[in-house]
Each structure stands twice: as C-alpha cells, then as structure tokens.
Amino acid sequence: MTDKRKKFIDVTAPGKxxxxxxxxxxxxxxxxxxxxxxxxxxxxxxxxxLETEYYNFDALNIPADHPARAMQDTFWLRxxxxxxxxxxxxxxxxxxxxxxxxxxxxxxxxxxxxxxFRIISPGRVFRMEATDATHETQxxxxxxxxxxxxxNLANLKAVIKIFLQRFFDDDNIDIRFRASYFPFVEPxxxxxxxxxxKWLEIAGAGMVHPxxxxxxxxxxxxxxxxxFGMSVDRLAMIxxxxxxxxxxxxxxxxxxxxx
Amino acid sequence: xKINYSWLQSHFDEKLPxxxxxxxxxxxxxxxxxxxxxxxxDYELNAKILPNxxxxxxxxxxxxxxxxxxxxxxxxxxxxxxxxxxxxxxxxSDFEKILGVKISEKEIxxxxxxxxxxxxxxxxxxSVGVPSERLDLKIKEDIAEEVARIYGYEKIKEKSPEGxxxxxxxxxxxxxxxxxxxxxxxxxxSEVYNYSFVKNGDWELxxxxxxxxxxxxxxxxxxxxxxxxxxxxxxxxxKIFELGKIFPKSGERLALGAVSNKADFYEMKGVADxxxxxxxxxxxxxxxxxxxxxxxxxxxxxxGHIDTNSFEFDFDELVRLADESxxxxxxxxxxxxxxDIAVFVPLNEKVENVLDVIENTAGKLLIDxxxxxxxxxxxxxxxxxxxxERKSLAFHLIxxxxxxxxxxxxxxAVMQKVFEAIEANEDWEVRK
Numbered sequence: 001m002t003d004k005r006k007k008f009i010d011v012t013a014p015g016k017x018x019x020x021x022x023x024x025x026x027x028x029x030x031x032x033x034x035x036x037x038x039x040x041x042x043x044x045x046x047x048x049x050l051e052t053e054y055y056n057f058d059a060l061n062i063p064a065d066h067p068a069r070a071m072q073d074t075f076w077l078r079x080x081x082x083x084x085x086x087x088x089x090x091x092x093x094x095x096x097x098x099x100x101x102x103x104x105x106x107x108x109x110x111x112x113x114x115x116x117f118r119i120i121s122p123g124r125v126f127r128m129e130a131t132d133a134t135h136e137t138q139x140x141x142x143x144x145x146x147x148x149x150x151x152n153l154a155n156l157k158a159v160i161k162i163f164l165q166r167f168f169d170d171d172n173i174d175i176r177f178r179a180s181y182f183p184f185v186e187p188x189x190x191x192x193x194x195x196x197x198k199w200l201e202i203a204g205a206g207m208v209h210p211x212x213x214x215x216x217x218x219x220x221x222x223x224x225x226x227x228f229g230m231s232v233d234r235l236a237m238i239x240x241x242x243x244x245x246x247x248x249x250x251x252x253x254x255x256x257x258x259x
Numbered sequence: 260x261k262i263n264y265s266w267l268q269s270h271f272d273e274k275l276p277x278x279x280x281x282x283x284x285x286x287x288x289x290x291x292x293x294x295x296x297x298x299x300x301d302y303e304l305n306a307k308i309l310p311n312x313x314x315x316x317x318x319x320x321x322x323x324x325x326x327x328x329x330x331x332x333x334x335x336x337x338x339x340x341x342x343x344x345x346x347x348x349x350x351x352s353d354f355e356k357i358l359g360v361k362i363s364e365k366e367i368x369x370x371x372x373x374x375x376x377x378x379x380x381x382x383x384x385x386s387v388g389v390p391s392e393r394l395d396l397k398i399k400e401d402i403a404e405e406v407a408r409i410y411g412y413e414k415i416k417e418k419s420p421e422g423x424x425x426x427x428x429x430x431x432x433x434x435x436x437x438x439x440x441x442x443x444x445x446x447x448x449s450e451v452y453n454y455s456f457v458k459n460g461d462w463e464l465x466x467x468x469x470x471x472x473x474x475x476x477x478x479x480x481x482x483x484x485x486x487x488x489x490x491x492x493x494x495x496x497x498k499i500f501e502l503g504k505i506f507p508k509s510g511e512r513l514a515l516g517a518v519s520n521k522a523d524f525y526e527m528k529g530v531a532d533x534x535x536x537x538x539x540x541x542x543x544x545x546x547x548x549x550x551x552x553x554x555x556x557x558x559x560x561x562x563g564h565i566d567t568n569s570f571e572f573d574f575d576e577l578v579r580l581a582d583e584s585x586x587x588x589x590x591x592x593x594x595x596x597x598x599d600i601a602v603f604v605p606l607n608e609k610v611e612n613v614l615d616v617i618e619n620t621a622g623k624l625l626i627d628x629x630x631x632x633x634x635x636x637x638x639x640x641x642x643x644x645x646x647x648e649r650k651s652l653a654f655h656l657i658x659x660x661x662x663x664x665x666x667x668x669x670x671x672a673v674m675q676k677v678f679e680a681i682e683a684n685e686d687w688e689v690r691k
Contacts, residue, residue, distance in 0.1 A: 021444035021498065024452055031437065043427035049455070049504050050475070050511045067310070076465040098455075098475075102554075116422065124455070124504070128466060137468045138455055151420055153407070156358025158417035177412035178287050179300055179404075181309040181395075187357070188621030189412060190526070207357055210400060224357070251451035251486040 004190040025259040026140050026248055029167075029236040030122045033142050034071065036166045041157065042144065049124055050077070053094040055104040060184040061211045074100050075126050075137075098126035101229060102143045102183060108121035109145075110216040115223050116148035122232065133244040140232035146206060147218075147225030153177075153187065155224035156205055164193050168239060177205075184209050185227055195238065203230035262319065264302040270323050272333045281326075281623050288408050289325040290316075293600070311395040311657040324641045328373035328409045341390035349399040350383050358401045360415045370409045371402070432513070435500055435538055436574070439515055442537040446530055448500040448517055453482035461508045475506035475636065479516030480571045487520045496521055502574060513578075516571040524552050528564050530647075531555065534572075539582035595626070595659040596670050601690035602681055603649045613652055615682070620680040624665065627657040651690055 023031075034044050043192035047055075057069055066255050068074065077096040122142045129135045146159070157177065165173045176199070177189035185206025193202040205228035210220035240259070242248075247255050264278045275281055282292035282304055283487035290312070294305045308316050320338055327334050355361050367385070368378050377388030389396045396402065407415070440450060453476070456467065462472030467473040476482065479501045490497045496584065500517035517530065528545065535543050548554040548564060555563040555572070557580055564571035602613055610630060617628055632653040656677075658670055678689050 019447050019498075020494075021446065021448040021500075022450065023440055023444050024450040026452060027440060027450060034433075038427050039423065041425060041427055044430045044433050046430065046432060046568040048511050050506060071466045075468075077462040080464050117298075118422075118427065121609070126455070129587065132470075137394070146420065148422060150356070152355075152357055152359035152417050152418075153412075154418040155420040157415060158419045161417055162419075175288075177415070178291070179289055179309075179408035180291075181311045183311075187407050208399065210398060249452055249454055251453060251482075251489065251499070253449060253490050253497065253499070256449050256451065 022257050024125050025236050043122045045105050045109045045119045045121045047108045051099040051104050055107050056099050059215045060123040061209050062183045073128050075090045105166050106145045106248040111180045118146050120144045136245045143229040145227045147223050203228050260306050260308050262304045271332050272335050284329050288329045314394050324374050328370050343391040344388035347387045349385050349402050358407050367406050370406050432578045435578045442534050443500045450496045451499050451501050462506045477507050479514050480569050483516050483518040485685050513574040515574045518569040522568045527570050531570050540580045591659050591661045593664045595657050596665050598656045601651050601653040603651050603688040605686050616680050620677050624658045626659045629655040
C-alpha cells in the first residue's frame with residue numbers, strides 16, 4: 001500500500017547531474033598489474049625517462065653496433081652544458097637519450113639493492129618510429145625481474161601465465177614460449193598468449209644474461225633469474241578492445257570518460 | 260629471407276611435414292616464419308632471421324640443422340665440417356637449473372649433435388665443440404638455450420617460484436602518485452596523458468619526430484590548455500589533470516598539473532587545498548606571484564603555482580612532504596558555540612590578515628574559523644561593483660572546550676576582545 005502522506009517523488013525522472021573524474025586507461029592497467037605483481041611479492045620500482053647510454057644499452061649487454069642504438073630507433077638528446085647539471089648521472093661521459101625500455105630501471109635497482117630481487121618497473125618509454133594504429137613514439141612498458149639462487153624458466157612461465165590470467169580475469173588463458181633473441185637474456189623467448197582462441201604476441205622474456213649480473217657486481221654462478229617485458233598499451237588495447245594506440249595520447253575526453 | 264620448400268625437402272630422404280606445419284615448427288623452435296606462399300608447385304617460406312643467427316643462415320646450413328634436430332632426422336647431404344671448434348663446458352645439472360625441467364643425457368646429446376656440435380662427457384661435465392660459424396654460442400647458457408628450443412619450450416611445465424613470503428617494500432613516489440590521482444578523480448578531474456615532445460623547451464632532440472616536437476616539455480599546463488581547446492568543441496565543462504615527467508633545465512621532475520575551464524582562482528585553490536591536505540602536506544601557504552596568480556610555498560620553498568583556472572605542482576616535492584600518518588584527536592564531549600562576525604575592510608585587503616588578528620586574539624577556545632561570505636564577491640581582486648570601496652568579510656567563529664560546556668559570558672568576553680583588536684586597525688570596521 002502506498003503511504004498517502006509521502007511526498008510525491010518521480011523516481012523515473014533523471015537524477016541530479018554529478019560527475020566523477022576518470023583515471024586514464026593506462027593508469028588503470030598499470031595499477032591492476034602492480035596489484036597482481038605486488039601480491040606475488042614484487043616491488044614496484046621506477047627510474048628516469050631521460051637516461052644515459054650506459055643504463056639503457058651498455059649495462060644490458062646491447063652491443064655498441066646494435067641497430068637499436070641507431071638514430072632511427074632511439075631518441076638522442078643534443079648535449080651541451082646542460083648534461084652536467086643532472087645530478088643522477090653516473091656516467092657523465094656517456095650520451096643522453098630517452099629510455100627505449102624500462103630495463104634501465106632494473107640495472108639501477110640491482111646496483112642499489114642486494115638480491116634476492118623481485119621487481120617490476122612500469123613506465124613511459126620512447127622509440128623513434130613512424131606512428132600508426134599500433135606504433136607510437138611513446139608508450140608504456142612493464143618489465144619484471146626476479147633473481148635469486150634457483151629461479152628458472154619454468155618459474156617464468158608460471159609467473160607470466162598467472163599474471164595474464166589475473167589481468168584479463170580469464171583462467172582459460174594459456175601461454176607459449178617461442179625461440180627468440182634479446183641481448184639481455186639467455187635463453188630468450190617470445191611469449192604468446194592464447195586469448196579467446198587466438199595466439200597473440202604479448203611479451204619478450206628469458207633468463208637474465210650472466211653478463212648483466214656481472215655488470216651489477218653479482219656472481220652469475222650464485223645468482224640467476226628471469227626478466228620479461230611487455231607493453232602496457234598492448235595489454236590495455238586487448239583488454240578494452242581499442243584498435244588505435246594513438247587514442248591513449250589524444251586527451252579526448254569522449255574516449256577517456258569511457259573508463 | 261625466402262626459402263623454397265622443395266629445396267629444404269631435397270636435404271632429407273624422409274617426407275617433411277606439410278609447408279604450413281613445417282613453418283609452425285620452425286616458428287616455435289628456430290626462426291619465425293612470417294608467411295608461406297604457394298609458388299607454382301612449390302612453396303616459399305618467408306623466415307625472419309634472428310639478428311644473432313644471421314651468419315649461421317648465410318648458406319642455410321643453420322636451417323637444415325635446425326630441421327634435422329627438431330624432427331630427429333639425418334640430413335642426407337652431409338654438411339661441411341667447420342674449420343674450427345670452440346669448446347664450451349656445461350654441467351649436466353645446469354640444464355635443469357636454468358630451464359626448470361630434467362632433460363635426459365641422451366636427448367641433450369642427440370639435439371646438440373644434430374645441430375652440428377661435437378659432444379663428449381666426462382663425469383658430470385659436457386664439453387661441447389661449437390662450429391666456428393655459430394658466433395651466437397659463447398657461454399653455457401647459450402648451450403642450454405639450444406637444447407631448450409629444440410626440446411620444446413612447450414614441454415617445460417610451469418612451476419611457481421619458491422621463496423620467502425616477504426611483502427614487497429612500498430615505493431613512496433608511486434604510492435602518493437596513486438593517492439593523488441584518486442583525489443583528483445574524486446574531485447571530478449579526468450586524467451590525460453600528453454606527449455613528452457613539444458615545440459619549445461630546454462632539452463632538444465637530435466632526431467625529433469617532427470618539427471613541432473623538437474624539445475621535451477618543461478611543464479604540463481601548456482599541454483592541458485591545448486587539451487581544453489580541443490575538447491571544448493564537444494564539451495562545456497572540462498576538468499582534466501596529468502601526472503607526468505617534465506624536463507626543465509635542471510633535469511627531470513615529476514609534475515602534477517590540472518585545468519578546469521570554468522573555474523576561478525578560488526576554485527582551483529580549493530582543489531589544491533584538498534589535494535595537499537589529502538597527501539598529508541602540512542603548513543603550505545599561498546603568496547602573490549608576478550605573472551601567475553599565486554605561488555604555493557612550504558618552508559620558503561616554492562612547490563607549485565596556481566593560475567586563474569589551473570595549477571601545477573612539483574610532485575617530487577609533494578612526495579617528499581607527504582605524510583600518511585594520522586593521529587586521532589579526541590572529539591570534544593562538550594557542545595560547540597558558533598558566533599558570527601562581519602568585518603568591512605578595503606577592497607585590496609587580504610583575508611589572511613583579518614584571520615590572523617582573529618586567531619591571535621581569540622585564544623585556544625577558538626577551534627575553527629570559517630569565512631562564509633565575501634561581499635561584494637570578488638574574483639582575483641576585482642570587485643563586482645566598481646563603486647564599492649570596501650568589502651565585507653563574514654566569518655563563523657567556532658568555540659569549544661575539551662573540558663566543559665562554555666557559557667555565553669565566557670564567549671562574549673572573547674568576542675569583545677576580537678572586536679577591539681579588529682577596530683584597532685583604522686581601515687577596518689566591525690559590521691554591527
């Protein structure tokens with residue numbers, strides 16, 4: 001029975017307009033990834049976007065003549081008196097660039113800490129590339145590193161698989177490793193993810209190259225571990241069915257307010 | 260690199276798997292085959308050769324050996340013996356240590372020999388003679404990879420890592436960035452990501468992506484203002500923020516900028532207050548600034564600026580100042596008494612000066628002062644009514660004691676002192 005004394009309220013009329021702010025989809029993706037990895041004991045580490053050639057290439061066993069160092073792949077800074085003003089420069093004599101991956105953060109972290117290590121490093125990276133729907137001059141990466149006395153390739157498989165299953169909220173996700181090559185890992189593999197019945201390339205990974213451990217003064221006979229890297233933009237594009245990476249950097253609220 | 264299927268088949272007596280199947284096997288175990296094209300009666304496999312194995316593939320020897328190893332076949336054309344061999348030692352247990360799977364000695368030997376290596380074993384240790392053309396094989400990990408890829412990564416079963424259950428350390432910068440983003444979103448601001456490249460700045464690229472993107476950005480506000488312009492084609496109210504790296508002369512800083520196109524200074528100041536309070540930044544204050552409306556300081560250090568409808572903070576500084584520890588202050592059991600006071604002051608008088616007098620006079624029973632009206636309302640010091648020479652500031656004064664219920668008499672005495680202190684300034688007048 002309706003209470004006659006009750007004031008008439010039209011519950012079908014629209015509510016008063018309120019507006020919440022929306023976090024960027026890449027922020028949401030990185031937060032989610034961070035939560036999953038932290039629950040597995042990984043610490044989140046960060047580092048500079050303006051890097052030295054040493055941390056971006058040399059320390060990672062990327063040879064001096066490697067094509068990635070060339071002008072068509074890496075953004076290099078014009079250098080003058082400015083460079084000496086950066087306080088965190090370890091190798092002043094080395095050239096400055098915009099980091100092409102967040103692996104540089106791993107080196108900086110390993111220099112400052114004692115193993116065992118479990119870290120992830122999310123962040124903005126830069127590549128000199130022609131832009132199109134799947135390529136951007138800037139994008140985000142999450143790189144992971146786990147080093148202790150016994151960490152092996154089977155562990156890498158478990159960690160990546162559980163991460164992807166949680167990230168996409170889908171226990172049916174399977175992964176596979178394919179033979180590949182990256183100078184900073186050995187063995188090195190390409191990781192594919194089986195998502196809704198299709199194999200998609202999702203990460204590069206492998207066992208940390210002994211030279212890298214040596215570069216950060218760790219004994220490779222005592223310590224070993226895995227590293228992996230993936231594009232946050234790609235994870236978010238798959239998750240939200242976004243077909244153009246450039247939308248992330250468009251600052252178009254009609255896009256951003258959908259998240 | 261294009262390779263004919265029939266040419267591959269000519270190296271083996273046994274029938275090779277169909278072209279598509281062979282391409283898949285190579286992609287998993289050797290090199291990625293990007294496409295298989297039918298060419299007349301034959302097929303062409305387009306392989307993307309890995310940079311570390313380019314030498315090995317000059318005469319396709321590597322590919323024949325990989326196929327032989329993957330399918331456990333013997334190539335019928337014997338491949339030339341290498342001029343030299345480099346010896347790499349690896350312990351049998353190293354394979355399991357690196358790969359996390361036990362592979363039999365027989366299998367290891369079979370794989371490596373089919374790949375053209377000479378194997379001998381003494382006790383626990385394999386000595387592997389690597390053909391000189393395999394420039395990619397130098398250390399024991401390289402040998403482990405050769406075995407693993409041919410054996411098949413799919414046969415490595417995933418195993419959860421062992422290790423102590425130690426909660427990871429918190430990264431303060433990321434923790435407070437997370438908090439700041441949520442405060443801003445809670446206040447109705449949406450987050451944008453702009454490009455790091457701009458037209459002018461302090462750090463110049465040698466190889467810019469385009470003429471108008473030669474430099475690294477030195478602030479976030481310019482980008483946000485451009486975003487407002489673009490978005491105003493479709494939307495009326497635009498409230499956006501960005502948390503990102505900027506590159507002033509001094510190097511790299513993390514900054515937080517926000518713009519609200521319909522806001523005035525006081526609204527942006529309110530947002531800034533809420534943000535700073537939310538991060539636990541104490542004792543910040545606002546000062547006049549030459550070209551922007553205000554600068555925000557803590558301990559004589561500038562931590563940010565507010566302009567008419569935007570602000571930008573040095574987030575590295577905010578992280579340094581932020582503090583999440585909260586100490587509970589007991590809520591008084593005794594009722595609060597609220598008294599109002601309105602003061603006429605010259606148009607250019609600052610609220611802060613009046614507040615100082617009130618708070619310094621009223622003593623510790625005054626627990627809060629709340630400015631609830633400015634009339635005529637001013638925005639950035641400009642009066643709404645140009646003829647006015649004075650403005651009225653109206654405050655709620657809230658009195659409370661933790662020890663007792665206050666009486667009217669006690670409060671009247673305090674208010675009298677406040678009135679007198681205000682009127683001691685000859686340009687000020689208490690509105691009665």
